[in-house]
Amino acid sequence: MREEFEFFKKAVEITGKHSAMAAELWRRDEPDKSYFKRLIDLYILAPVIGFRMNRKAEEDRSDVGNRSIYLDQILKEKDKLDTIMQTIILLEYAEGRNQDEYKEIVNKSFRGAETKEEYDMYNKLFHDYMRGGIEYMYEKLIVQKPDLDGEYHDEMATSLMEFVRRFSV
Amino acid sequence: MKLEKLKLVNFMRYKGTNCIQFSCDEDKNVTVVLGDNTVGKTTISQAIRFAMYGEILVDAGKKLSDYVLLNSDVIESMNSNSRETMKVELVIANEDYKYKVIRERTYTRKYPTFVVNEVYSSDKLYIAEAPDYDYIEKGEANLRKEIELMFPKDLSSYFLFDGEKWNTPNLNGIREDIKSSVHKLTGLSSTEMAMYHLKAMGRNSVINKMKGKIQGQGAIYESIAADNDRDRGLVDECKERIKIAEANMTNYEKQIKQLEEELEKNRETEQNIKNYRNIERLYHSEENNFTENRKRMFQDFSNEAYAFFAAPMIAKANEIMGCVKHDKKDIPSMRQATIDALIERGDCICGAKIEKGNEAYRHLMAEREYLPPASMGIIISEYEKTAKKWEYIREEFLVKIEEDARKVQKASQSREKIYNEYRELGKILDTSYDSADTRKEMIYLQGELKKHEAEKNRLLGMIENLENTINRREQELVSQEKKNKENEKWKYRIDIANRIYDHFAEDYKKKEREVFLILNEKIKQKFDVMFNAKDKRISLDDNYNIVMEYATDNGWCEEKNLSEGEKVARNFAFIAAIMEYEAQRKAVGDEDAQRLPIVLDGPFSKLGEENIGLISAQLPLMSEQVIIFTLEKDWDAARLEKYVGAKYRICKNPMEKYAAIQEEV
Numbered sequence: 001m002r003e004e005f006e007f008f009k010k011a012v013e014i015t016g017k018h019s020a021m022a023a024e025l026w027r028r029d030e031p032d033k034s035y036f037k038r039l040i041d042l043y044i045l046a047p048v049i050g051f052r053m054n055r056k057a058e059e060d061r062s063d064v065g066n067r068s069i070y071l072d073q074i075l076k077e078k079d080k081l082d083t084i085m086q087t088i089i090l091l092e093y094a095e096g097r098n099q100d101e102y103k104e105i106v107n108k109s110f111r112g113a114e115t116k117e118e119y120d121m122y123n124k125l126f127h128d129y130m131r132g133g134i135e136y137m138y139e140k141l142i143v144q145k146p147d148l149d150g151e152y153h154d155e156m157a158t159s160l161m162e163f164v165r166r167f168s169v
Numbered sequence: 170m171k172l173e174k175l176k177l178v179n180f181m182r183y184k185g186t187n188c189i190q191f192s193c194d195e196d197k198n199v200t201v202v203l204g205d206n207t208v209g210k211t212t213i214s215q216a217i218r219f220a221m222y223g224e225i226l227v228d229a230g231k232k233l234s235d236y237v238l239l240n241s242d243v244i245e246s247m248n249s250n251s252r253e254t255m256k257v258e259l260v261i262a263n264e265d266y267k268y269k270v271i272r273e274r275t276y277t278r279k280y281p282t283f284v285v286n287e288v289y290s291s292d293k294l295y296i297a298e299a300p301d302y303d304y305i306e307k308g309e310a311n312l313r314k315e316i317e318l319m320f321p322k323d324l325s326s327y328f329l330f331d332g333e334k335w336n337t338p339n340l341n342g343i344r345e346d347i348k349s350s351v352h353k354l355t356g357l358s359s360t361e362m363a364m365y366h367l368k369a370m371g372r373n374s375v376i377n378k379m380k381g382k383i384q385g386q387g388a389i390y391e392s393i394a395a396d397n398d399r400d401r402g403l404v405d406e407c408k409e410r411i412k413i414a415e416a417n418m419t420n421y422e423k424q425i426k427q428l429e430e431e432l433e434k435n436r437e438t439e440q441n442i443k444n445y446r447n448i449e450r451l452y453h454s455e456e457n458n459f460t461e462n463r464k465r466m467f468q469d470f471s472n473e474a475y476a477f478f479a480a481p482m483i484a485k486a487n488e489i490m491g492c493v494k495h496d497k498k499d500i501p502s503m504r505q506a507t508i509d510a511l512i513e514r515g516d517c518i519c520g521a522k523i524e525k526g527n528e529a530y531r532h533l534m535a536e537r538e539y540l541p542p543a544s545m546g547i548i549i550s551e552y553e554k555t556a557k558k559w560e561y562i563r564e565e566f567l568v569k570i571e572e573d574a575r576k577v578q579k580a581s582q583s584r585e586k587i588y589n590e591y592r593e594l595g596k597i598l599d600t601s602y603d604s605a606d607t608r609k610e611m612i613y614l615q616g617e618l619k620k621h622e623a624e625k626n627r628l629l630g631m632i633e634n635l636e637n638t639i640n641r642r643e644q645e646l647v648s649q650e651k652k653n654k655e656n657e658k659w660k661y662r663i664d665i666a667n668r669i670y671d672h673f674a675e676d677y678k679k680k681e682r683e684v685f686l687i688l689n690e691k692i693k694q695k696f697d698v699m700f701n702a703k704d705k706r707i708s709l710d711d712n713y714n715i716v717m718e719y720a721t722d723n724g725w726c727e728e729k730n731l732s733e734g735e736k737v738a739r740n741f742a743f744i745a746a747i748m749e750y751e752a753q754r755k756a757v758g759d760e761d762a763q764r765l766p767i768v769l770d771g772p773f774s775k776l777g778e779e780n781i782g783l784i785s786a787q788l789p790l791m792s793e794q795v796i797i798f799t800l801e802k803d804w805d806a807a808r809l810e811k812y813v814g815a816k817y818r819i820c821k822n823p824m825e826k827y828a829a830i831q832e833e834v
Contacts, residue, residue: 032460037471048479080475083555087479087486094489103493110548153585157463157577160470164570167478 005113007123008081012043012069016060018131019067021138035141035160040073044080046133047126051088052167055132085126086110092125137163170263170319171794172217172766177830178256179240180216182209184827189213191766191796192814193262199788199795199812202830203804204819209828210798213819214770218329220259220270221316223292239276239285242826249280252288261319265299268315320765324351328744328765348713355684355750356761360677367670376666382659390649390656397642400635407628407635414625421618428611432604439604445594452587459580466573473569476562483556490549503547508537684750685709691746699745699784700738707739715739733775741772741784748791766794773803781806788812 014022026042027034036042050056074081090109097105113119146158177187191200204210215225224233237244239255247253254275261268275289294312295304307315320328352358367375432439512523512533521529540547689709696707704720705728717739718725731739744767754762767788773781785807788795795812797804821828 031467032464035467035470037468041471041474044475045478048475048482051482052478079555083483083552083559084475084479086552087482090486090489091482099492102489106490106493106549110552152574152578152581154459154463154577154581157466157574157581160466161570161574164470164474164477164567168567 005116005119007085007112007119007126008074008078009071010074011071012074013066014039014043014069014131014134015066016062016064018057018060018134020064021134021142022067023065024142025134025137033156035137035156038073039067040069040077042134042137043069043130044077044084046131046137047084047088047129048133049136050129050131050133051091053132053136055136056128057131057135058128059131085122088126088129089122140166170261170764170766172768172796173260173262173267174258175213175216175220175260176256176258177213177216178258179243179253180212180219180255180257181238181240182212182828183830184240184242185829187830189817189830190815190832191794193794194814195793197812197814198793199797199809200815200817201804201809201813202796202798202817202819203801204798204828205821206800208819208821210819211770212828213798213830214329214768216257217259217768218325220257220272221320222322222325223272237285238274240827241283244276244278244283244285245826247276247278247280247285249278252277254289263319267297267302267304268319269295269297269304270312270316271295319763324747326740329768329770351684351688351713351747352681355688355747356754356759357677357681357684359761360673360680364670364673364677367666367673376663376670379659379663379666382655390646390653393642393646393649397639397646400639400642404632404635404639407632411625411628411632414621414628417621418618418625421614421621425611425614425618428607428614432607432611435604438598441594441598442603445591445598448587448591448594452584452591455580455584455587459577459584462573462576462580466570466577469566469569469573473562473566476559477566480560480563483559487553487556490552493549503540505537505540508533508540685711685713688713688746688750691749692742695745695749695787696738696742699741699787700780701783702738705735707742715743734777734780737772737775738780745787745791752791764793766796767792768796768798770798771800771803772797773799773807778806782808785809 022039022042025034026036026039031037036045086109090105093105093108094102113122140163141156141159144159146152146155146162148155148158150158152158152161171193172191173193174191175189177183179185189200189202192198202210202213219225219238225236225238227233227236239253243253252275254273256271256273258272259270261270271291271293273289273291274287276285277288278285292309292312294307294309294315296307296315297304316322352361365374368377370377511517512525512530515523517523517529517533523529523533692707692709692715696702696705705717706720706725707715707717710716717728717731717735719728728735748765748767751762751764755764769788772784776784781803788797788809789812795809797807797809799807816833817830818833819828820831
């Protein structure tokens with residue numbers, strides 16, 4: 001992997017509607033009402049959720065504001081992000097392939113981007129899932145009202161537990 | 170009253186003994202002493218003054234001690250051991266009495282200077298009574314007193330008339346109290362004196378001394394009674410203030426009772442409100458607990474959710490990688506680019522030189538084959554390690570989140586329960602009621618009540634003290650009652666004295682005005698007669714100052730710049746008026762009336778011949794006795810020879826320093 005095509009070495013900007021959704025999931029200065037402690041925590045989890053729910057979303061450029069994650073935060077969490085990026089590339093490209101093709105796919109995943117085209121492609125893949133994950137979490141944790149007659153009474157805690165449990169199976 | 174005899178011994182210009190026997194004849198009542206200028210005429214006049222008052226007329230700016238009364242020729246003859254005496258003796262005849270005044274001074278000389286020291290002084294008065302005229306010595310105090318009665322010093326400038334020196338009536342530079350002197354002569358002074366003694370002497374006056382008697386006894390009673398009156402007033406005042414304090418206390422007690430009742434009535438509410446506030450606090454605590462738990466839950470989720478949710482993906486990826494064989498000979502974190510960099514540098518990490526084809530080069534190139542990206546072994550190994558770590562987090566995550574959720578649930582339930590209690594209690598309570606204000610008001614009212622109680626007690630104490638004092642004073646008053654009779658006596662006396670004073674004052678005022686008007690009229694007449702000045706006139710002002718006025722087209726104007734002759738004329742008129750007034754009083758049998766001799770020293774020196782004649786015509790008539798010291802030429806103009814009863818001449822040898830008086834027969 002050439003250095004100039006290394007992932008997660010730039011600040012990240014979440015734009016459009018995804019920015020507004022992220023602002024609901026991560027509420028600055030309201031730790032008891034925010035599902036995420038930091039925006040980067042949402043940024044790490046969202047592509048995983050998007051991938052698992054097979055949900056991608058294109059970048060939205062509508063003028064509803066944006067949210068930035070600074071480079072220093074990105075660099076601190078680069079190992080986690082690299083791991084998730086490698087996993088997504090691997091699983092994305094291994095899908096529907098036979099075992100003989102796996103070595104090539106594994107090398108491709110772990111070698112990273114060798115060209116500008118590869119870099120853009122992988123990057124888009126990651127962020128499409130990231131945006132899809134934000135949309136999904138927004139729907140489940142913010143929009144959808146939980147069943148409060150069950151085990152828990154607090155709406156946010158119930159929503160979160162329902163969300164976690166849905167993925168724990 | 171007449172001067173009978175003057176005897177001089179070594180007095181000023183006169184050495185040895187010189188005598189003048191004044192004429193006491195009723196018809197030939199003039200004694201004349203003739204002498205040239207500077208021979209000693211004025212010295213005789215000074216001797217009379219010295220005899221009377223123990224002093225002489227001095228020039229302006231000088232005092233008596235500047236003059237040597239001992240004859241200078243005598244001084245010259247003295248040595249340091251010798252003593253010499255100067256003596257003046259004057260005999261005065263006043264009806265059945267004769268008064269002999271002898272003033273003696275003994276001196277030593279500060280040899281060889283001509284300065285003398287007075288070493289002995291004697292002033293004596295002898296009084297002799299008809300018919301035997303045996304002189305009896307009287308004290309010096311009597312001398313002053315008798316002389317003052319006969320010849321008031323303030324008027325001495327009039328009857329000891331020094332025409333040469335005498336311009337304004339003053340002696341020793343001090344202006345005399347002419348008014349007072351005239352009153353002495355005219356008999357008003359006795360009334361004046363009586364009034365003075367009765368009232369005007371300050372604390373030594375009769376009335377004030379009598380008042381002092383009352384202050385010493387009766388006033389004490391009044392003072393004590395006044396103190397008791399004042400203190401009774403204070404007691405009444407204290408009682409009034411106690412009433413006010415009690416009214417305030419009643420009011421405060423009532424208000425306190427009302428507040429106590431209100432507090433009692435609301436005691437249950439108050440307790441409920443207290444409980445409500447406790448629950449409220451508890452609710453806030455539970456709310457915080459809940460918030461903290463939920464925050465922790467979200468933080469735990471936020472920190473580790475990636476591992477939990479990515480776990481199936483990692484598992485699938487591992488499964489795929491398991492199908493691919495990796496040699497895994499590479500060195501962790503080293504990549505082919507690292508070897509390329511070492512070769513390019515030419516030095517290995519171990520220090521060996523790297524040159525193309527040498528052993529180090531070959532060795533590095535062999536290792537390069539095992540490094541990514543050509544070989545992915547090490548990267549995959551790292552991925553696998555990360556996967557294991559994430560798996561571990563995943564396992565813990567769910568347990569942790571579920572535990573967090575339970576805690577949130579528990580806190581939520583607890584909060585809800587407290588909240589329900591809080592809400593229910595809030596519904597039934599009037600939480601706006603606050604007993605704190607009531608209690609605060611109660612404390613204020615209790616404080617005020619205490620203040621008024623203290624005030625009341627203080628006033629009661631004050632009353633007790635005052636009443637004790639009043640009782641003590643009452644006992645004192647009983648003993649003072651006895652003394653009151655004495656006070657009444659003194660009050661009666663004071664009343665009498667005041668009445669006498671009022672009587673004197675009224676009489677004095679009347680007489681004083683009468684005397685003033687008579688004298689004023691006489692002065693005008695005498696001036697007209699003696700000076701025949703039609704365009705000028707004189708009169709007295711209220712203080713008996715003689716004012717000269719001149720006629721103008723607009724009436725009379727005061728003349729301020731008097732000539733020497735006018736001054737003499739003015740004073741002659743004044744003394745003539747007094748003399749005539751006294752003569753008239755005597756004529757009507759007034760025993761207090763004084764007829765003074767008149768001693769004139771150079772009276773005519775500043776007057777013209779016509780005026781000398783006019784004045785001289787009046788002199789023997791206006792006084793019982795006229796003594797004149799004058800120049801020969803003025804004496805001729807006076808044309809008084811037919812009134813002369815005694816005539817003397819002052820002789821002085823130009824070669825000698827002293828003069829002698831010789832009688833002319």
